[in-house]
Amino acid sequence: MFKPLSLAGFALAVSASASMAATNITWWHGMAGRNGEVINEVAQKFNAAQSACALTPVSKGTYEEALASGIAAFRSGEQPNILQVFDAGAATIINAPGAVIPAEDLINGAGYKFDREAFIEGVRYFYAAPDGKFVGMPFNSSAPIMYVNTEALEKVGVEAPKTWEEFEAIAPKLKEAGYLPLVQSQLTWQFTENFFSRHNIQFATNNNGYDTVVDTKINMTDPNLVMMFTKLKAWADEGYFGYYGAGWNDNQKLFEDGKAAFWIGSSGSFGGLQKTAQKPFSATFLPYWNSIQGAGTNTFIGGAALFAMSGKPEAENKCTADFFQFLTSPEIQKFYHEATGYVAITTAAYELTKSEGYYKEKPAAEVGIQQLMLPSGEWSKGYRLGFYPQIREIMEREYGRIFAGETTVEEALKTIETEANELLARFAKTAG
Amino acid sequence: MKRVQFSSPYLPYLFIAPQMAIIFVFFYWPSVQAIQSSFYLEDPFGFGSTFVGLSNYSDALGSVQYQSIARFTLLFTVLVTFLSLGIGMLLAVKADAVLKGSSTYKTLLIWVYAIAPPVAGLMGMMFFDQHIGPLVKLAAFFGWDMKVGLNYNDTAIAMIIVSVWKQIPYNFIFILSGLQGIPVSIREAAAIDCRSGMRRFWTMTLPLLAPTAFFLLIINMTYSLFDTFGVIDVMVKDKAANNPITLVYKVYMDGFRGNDLGGSSAQSVILMIVVFVLTIFQFRFIERRVHYN
Numbered sequence: 235m236f237k238p239l240s241l242a243g244f245a246l247a248v249s250a251s252a253s254m255a256a257t258n259i260t261w262w263h264g265m266a267g268r269n270g271e272v273i274n275e276v277a278q279k280f281n282a283a284q285s286a287c288a289l290t291p292v293s294k295g296t297y298e299e300a301l302a303s304g305i306a307a308f309r310s311g312e313q314p315n316i317l318q319v320f321d322a323g324a325a326t327i328i329n330a331p332g333a334v335i336p337a338e339d340l341i342n343g344a345g346y347k348f349d350r351e352a353f354i355e356g357v358r359y360f361y362a363a364p365d366g367k368f369v370g371m372p373f374n375s376s377a378p379i380m381y382v383n384t385e386a387l388e389k390v391g392v393e394a395p396k397t398w399e400e401f402e403a404i405a406p407k408l409k410e411a412g413y414l415p416l417v418q419s420q421l422t423w424q425f426t427e428n429f430f431s432r433h434n435i436q437f438a439t440n441n442n443g444y445d446t447v448v449d450t451k452i453n454m455t456d457p458n459l460v461m462m463f464t465k466l467k468a469w470a471d472e473g474y475f476g477y478y479g480a481g482w483n484d485n486q487k488l489f490e491d492g493k494a495a496f497w498i499g500s501s502g503s504f505g506g507l508q509k510t511a512q513k514p515f516s517a518t519f520l521p522y523w524n525s526i527q528g529a530g531t532n533t534f535i536g537g538a539a540l541f542a543m544s545g546k547p548e549a550e551n552k553c554t555a556d557f558f559q560f561l562t563s564p565e566i567q568k569f570y571h572e573a574t575g576y577v578a579i580t581t582a583a584y585e586l587t588k589s590e591g592y593y594k595e596k597p598a599a600e601v602g603i604q605q606l607m608l609p610s611g612e613w614s615k616g617y618r619l620g621f622y623p624q625i626r627e628i629m630e631r632e633y634g635r636i637f638a639g640e641t642t643v644e645e646a647l648k649t650i651e652t653e654a655n656e657l658l659a660r661f662a663k664t665a666g
Numbered sequence: 667m668k669r670v671q672f673s674s675p676y677l678p679y680l681f682i683a684p685q686m687a688i689i690f691v692f693f694y695w696p697s698v699q700a701i702q703s704s705f706y707l708e709d710p711f712g713f714g715s716t717f718v719g720l721s722n723y724s725d726a727l728g729s730v731q732y733q734s735i736a737r738f739t740l741l742f743t744v745l746v747t748f749l750s751l752g753i754g755m756l757l758a759v760k761a762d763a764v765l766k767g768s769s770t771y772k773t774l775l776i777w778v779y780a781i782a783p784p785v786a787g788l789m790g791m792m793f794f795d796q797h798i799g800p801l802v803k804l805a806a807f808f809g810w811d812m813k814v815g816l817n818y819n820d821t822a823i824a825m826i827i828v829s830v831w832k833q834i835p836y837n838f839i840f841i842l843s844g845l846q847g848i849p850v851s852i853r854e855a856a857a858i859d860c861r862s863g864m865r866r867f868w869t870m871t872l873p874l875l876a877p878t879a880f881f882l883l884i885i886n887m888t889y890s891l892f893d894t895f896g897v898i899d900v901m902v903k904d905k906a907a908n909n910p911i912t913l914v915y916k917v918y919m920d921g922f923r924g925n926d927l928g929g930s931s932a933q934s935v936i937l938m939i940v941v942f943v944l945t946i947f948q949f950r951f952i953e954r955r956v957h958y959n
Contacts, residue, residue, distance in 0.1 A: 296904060302922045309712040326925055330711040478796055479815035480907035487797055624924035627906060634908030638817055653731075660725075660926070663716060664709040 256288040259553045262307075263293060263318040264300030264538070268506055269374070272573045279569070280560050287553035297538060298623060301326065304543070308333060313543040315554045318373065320538040321423075322622045324361055327541055328369050329447060329620060329665045334541045335551065336363065337371040337558060344555030352562070356532050356606030357579045359615045361539040364444055370539030371558045374576040376502035377533050377602040378424040382516045386413045386495040394496070394516070397524040398465070401496070405474040408495045416475045417489055418498035419482045421633045422626045423536055424520070425498075426454075427617060429462055432522045433529040434611030438658075443618040447662040450619065454651035455644075458526050463643045467636055477637040480630040489515075501602025502537060504575025517598035519605050532608035534616030537576060577603040620661025625654045697938065704932035710925035722932035732916070732933075739891070739912040742826065746890040749830045751882060754837025755875075759867065761838070762845045772842065779835035783893060787900030790828030794901075815902070815909060822910045825901055829894045836889075837882055844878035845871070876956040884948060891941065913937055 265273050270293050277291045294300040297320035304317040305326075317334075319327050327333060341348045350358060350366065356377070361370030382394045390411045395401040405415040418424050430437040435458060437443075440450045453459075469475035476494065478484040489497035492513035498520065499507070507515065522529040540561075542554045560566060567583030570576060572592060578584045584603055587593070593600040619625060632646035641649075672678055704722050708715035726732050757775055764771055781789070793801045794814040801824075805812040814824045848871065856870045872879070892914050899918075902909045906919060914937060921930025 298904075298923050302925065305710045305925060326710055330709055330713060332713055333711045477816070479903075480905035481815065481903045484796055484815065484903075621924055621926060624920065624926065627919060627923070630905055630907035632908070634816065638813075638908060640818070640908070660707070660929075663707050663718075664926075664928075 256286055257549045257553050258288050258290065259315040259550050259557070261289055261291045261316040261318070261540070261557075262300055262304055262314040263291060264295060264297035264320065265318070265374070266293060266295070268509075269502070269574050272570065275573070276561070276566065276570060279566065280557055283560065284556065287556055289553070289557055297323070301623075308543060308545075311545065313545065315543060315546055315550055316557070317541050317543055318538050319370065319541055321360065321536050321616075322626055324370065324539070325443065325447075325618045325620045325622055325661075328361070328363070328618065329661075333544060334369065335544050336367055336369045337540075337542060338368040340542050340551060340555045341558055344552050344559075346555065346559050352580050352582065354577075354579060354581055354584065354603065354607055355610060357535045359444075360535050370541050371561065372535060372537075372579045373540045373561065374502060374537040374570075374574065375535040375579050375606070376500040376537040376576050377605045378420075378428050378498055378520050378536065379501050379517050379601045379605060380520055381489060381497045381499050381503070381507065381598075382518060383413070383489065383492060383495045383497075383513055384516050385492070385513050386411070390495075394518045395521055396519070398462075398521050399524050401521055402465075402469075402474075405469065405472075409473050413495045414473070414476045414488055414493055416469065416496045416498075417478070417485045417494045419485045419500075421480075422629045425462060425466070426459070426629060428520065428533045428536075429459060430456075431533045431614040431616060432520055432531060433458060433526045434531040434613050435459075435526075436613045437617045438619060442613065442616065443620075443658075444615075447620055447658075447665045449662065450658050452619065452625070452651055452654045452658065454647045454654065458523070460643055460647060462523070463633075463636060463647065467643060470637055480634060500536065500575075501599075501605075502574060502576045504599055504602075505573060506575075515598070517601040519601065519608075528611060530608070531611035531614040533605055534614060535577075535579075535606060572599070575599060575602070577606060619654075619658060620665060621657040624657055625650075628653045628657075700931045700934050700938075702931075703927055704935045705928075707928045710927065715928075718928065722928045723936070725929060726933050726936065735911060735913055735916050738822070738910045742822070742829075742894075742910070742912055743887060743890040745826050746829045746833065746894070747883065747886040749826070750833035750889075751837055751879070751886055753830065754834045754882075755841050755879075757834065758838050758841035758845060759871070761842060775838050776835050778831070779839070781832065783832060783896030784900050786828060786832040787897040790824065790831070790897065791901050791903070793828075794824040815907075818908060818910055821901070825894075825898060825910065828901065829890065829897050832897065833886060833889055837886070840878055840882055841875065844875045848874050880948075880953060880956045883952070884945065887944065888941070891937070 261277065263273055273291050277289045280289050292314070294303045300317065301319055301323045304313065304319070307313045338348045348368070350368065353372065357372040357375050358366070361372055362368050380394070386408060387394060390404070390407050392404040392407060395404060401416065408415040427437065435456060436453055438450055438452045440446050440448070443450045466475055470477055476485070476488060478488070486497060486499060486503070488494040490507070490510045490512060504517070520533060540558065542551065542558070546554075562580055564580065564583040564586045567578045567580055568587045571578040571583065571587060578587055628650050632641065632650050635641045636643055636646045705717060705719060706715040707718045707722070761768065761772055761775065793799050794812070796802065796813065796815060799814070802812045802814065812820045814821050852870065852874070856866050860866050860869070891912065894912065895914055895918070898911060898915050902911065906915070911919070913933065917930050917933045917937065920926045920933065
């Protein structure tokens with residue numbers, strides 16, 4: 235059975251067979267398309283850089299599917315060495331002590347020196363234990379940023395808004411010029427989780443869920459959040475905002491086609507957008523409400539982290555540690571950052587990319603990391619909530635109903651809060 | 667009838683063993699496990715589970731959301747079954763009457779069946795795409811601002827259309843062969859007795875098709891309940907949001923997306939009971955009225 239499907243696969247097969255004596259480790263991930271190819275390239279680089287270990291990446295479909303496969307595999311003792319887990323699944327895996335070896339322990343145990351301070355501020359807490367120990371290894375980190383259709387702005391003669399107040403002021407002009415002023419791609423991540431972070435508002439009790447799972451309650455009926463969604467609905471009714479469902483691409487398409495003036499996407503969309511956007515674009519920070527006191531703090535990392543699954547032989551764990559160490563090297567970080575648009579997670583990698591003049595050439599690529607490096611606030615560090623993928627589904631359902639006119643903003647947020655709190659209580663029971 | 671004799675009394679058991687092994691591994695064993703885990707609240711990685719009695723069941727049945735999904739599933743099942751059977755039968759009866767070029771006609775109707783459900787879902791999704799869907803443009807021509815993926819009812823209609831479209835050829839094949847099994851002599855006798863084709867259909871053809879139709883009724887119901895999963899998954903693009911979904915999709919979402927194994931198992935047991943009751947009901951009350959030769 236030797237069937238080279240792609241160049242990358244071919245090269246991997248060769249490098250794997252060339253190092254028969256090497257320790258094999260596997261890496262399950264949830265990336266597809268261009269980002270999936272880049273993962274293969276990273277693995278190839280690792281295999282070429284040393285001969286003791288041979289890494290095989292396996293795509294398991296989407297983030298959700300990767301997590302589900304990883305869990306199923308763990309239960310039957312067939313887990314991979316490395317599992318990529320997305321932001322919303324962080325609580326599931328971190329609250330299952332014994333499923334993973336904390337990245338920090340793994341790396342220190344292999345004789346390296348793990349330095350938390352080497353990572354940029356915004357990525358330090360999300361995948362870490364309450365005491366600050368890194369459980370997951372931040373990998374593809376992104377921030378929700380606003381992409382700007384520069385042609386539209388020039389035509390209308392306005393500047394990209396820093397705040398939602400400024401957006402409200404220019405939206406009518408953009409609409410008049412025939413543009414749809416605003417689209418977004420994920421209300422849960424961009425207008426809920428990061429809303430709390432950007433405005434420095436508490437998202438959930440127990441320190442946003444970081445301290446304990448017991449009796450954690452979500453704060454979905456916060457008056458500021460109610461205001462945000464009331465505005466979004468009003469903008470949708472006026473034609474300033476377009477909502478095209480919970481799917482990411484259905485919304486992005488309007489921006490790619492040059493019909494929308496602003497699109498809230500991910501810093502990780504940059505690589506793909508360079509190929510698909512039909513009009514020149516730039517990017518800027520996610521806007522915030524100037525009227526909310528203390529707003530303008532940084533956002534927390536989205537994307538995903540790598541977890542070293544437990545129950546593996548010592549030699550394989552050593553290889554996993556080697557790979558994690560390899561991943562954080564400035565050169566690899568820079569390569570991954572430039573190929574995908576995901577942010578560089580270490581200061582050294584950021585400085586390296588900067589010194590080479592990459593951001594002068596592509597300023598939009600720097601926006602994500604700059605946003606993560608904005609001053610942080612008490613509540614800007616993200617959340618850790620159990621059954622969060624299901625909570626997101628509830629949000630998606632109710633947000634959809636708001637824009638379909640089937641419910642009011644207050645009702646919808648109340649429903650989300652009630653159902654989410656039930657799920658959180660349920661999760662506390664499973665984790666307890 | 668001649669009784670078949672086996673040289674050893676154990677031989678027949680040996681012959682059915684492979685079949686039983688498959689049923690055991692892929693049906694009984696998972697079912698027993700599902701029933702078992704439906705009484706527990708389990709952490710996803712399997713480190714510990716707490717016995718919670720029937721609370722997974724009461725949580726599911728008591729949830730407003732679950733009830734509304736159940737109502738949609740009922741409506742969806744009835745409509746898909748009725749429409750795909752009805753249209754399949756109409757096409758088969760008409761195809762049976764075609765004399766010239768009948769095989770071309772039949773092949774064209776049958777080959778849709780060769781499409782895998784996710785592919786059918788993908789095609790359906792394209793037809794109903796918000797930005798480029800030709801059927802959405804057609805609807806707009808008649809002044810209907812169709813928003814599949816945004817509007818609950820519009821998505822429901824699109825799902826039903828794609829699911830029915832996918833199932834028609836299957837029904838068509840069976841009904842057509844059922845029709846061809848009706849002896850020519852009976853047809854001729856009926857044609858002499860009665861001029862109205864419509865009346866002949868209701869009084870002669872349909873009763874003779876009853877065994878086939880009954881079989882198809884059960885198959886179509888399970889199709890609507892379970893096999894439409896692929897179509898739904900592709901049409902909601904992995905994000906159900908406020909779109910209509912069926913009970914089996916909910917099982918998947920809670921179990922495989924939400925990692926709530928106990929709750930998801932309870933829901934699948936509920937589904938199992940529904941199908942069990944439905945099948946018993948059909949065999950007891952409907953099959954009595956079906957005459958097999």
